[in-house]
Amino acid sequence: MAALTIRDVPxxxxxxLKVRAAQAGKSLQAYVLDLIAREASKPTMAEMVARLNRETTAGVSTEDVLAAIDAGRAGG
Incomplete structure (x- = not known):
């Protein structure tokens, strides 16, 4: 695991953070590590858009949809 130093924190x-860590029953290090892990696990907006584009892209053309509608109306 890597070490991380954060300078100039007011x-x-x-x-x-110390109070919140104590309330959670954690050390400051464990509490901040949990915050970092939670933040790193959330996808960015760009990642979400890319995922949605991958998952919602249909391999069906407009012509295919219209043909299916016509076939349904014709009973076939």
Missing amino acids: DDQVQT
Whole structure:
């Protein structure tokens, strides 16, 4: 695993994180690691759009749809 150093974090933000970590029953390191893991596991908007494009792209043309509608109307 890699080590990560974050510089110039305002004191009030560090204190807030320490309090939240304590409330969660975790060390500051474990709490921040959970925050990072949660953030890294969420897809970005671009990743979501790419996934939706992959999953919703149909291999059916407009002509295929119209032919199926016509066939359905004709009872065939």
